[in-house]
Amino acid sequence: MKARNLATIATAAVGALVLTTSPAAALAYVTPGQGLSPCPSGSVCAYLNYDLNESGSNDILVTDQSLPDLHPYGFGDVASSYYNHTSHYVTFYDHGDYQGAEKTVAPGAHANFTGNWNDDLSSLKILP
Ligand SMILES: [Ca+2]
Numbered sequence: 001m002k003a004r005n006l007a008t009i010a011t012a013a014v015g016a017l018v019l020t021t022s023p024a025a026a027l028a029y030v031t032p033g034q035g036l037s038p039c040p041s042g043s044v045c046a047y048l049n050y051d052l053n054e055s056g057s058n059d060i061l062v063t064d065q066s067l068p069d070l071h072p073y074g075f076g077d078v079a080s081s082y083y084n085h086t087s088h089y090v091t092f093y094d095h096g097d098y099q100g101a102e103k104t105v106a107p108g109a110h111a112n113f114t115g116n117w118n119d120d121l122s123s124l125k126i127l128p
Helices: 003-021
Strands: 028-033 043-047 058-063 081-085 090-095 099-105 110-112 123-126
Touching: 043 123
Parallel strands: none
Antiparallel strands: 028 058, 043 058, 043 081, 081 110, 090 099, 090 123
């Protein structure tokens, strides 16, 4: 085989590798549950009700990526508690597109959205 053809094949192989590995796999979904366990390591979770759905299994939004709009997941302006199960700080926003009031929480934090924050979360950003 000629060297030129080998180079073409190598270039094509590199191109295919890039296609299969980029963009990075992202994951966001809604699952029923309650407590810490439905929120896997590396994810931020928003719970429909207070105390991580302590009153009974209900919807949890699970994401390992920043989300500029929670409404498409049925989770706009409804979250009442959260669990940041990432190793990063996370900023919550009361409007879409990372706008409006902000609340930044530490890695591992879990708590209720109290006061004006209850049923207000609309976007969230996982910080670098
Ligand atoms: Ca909102």
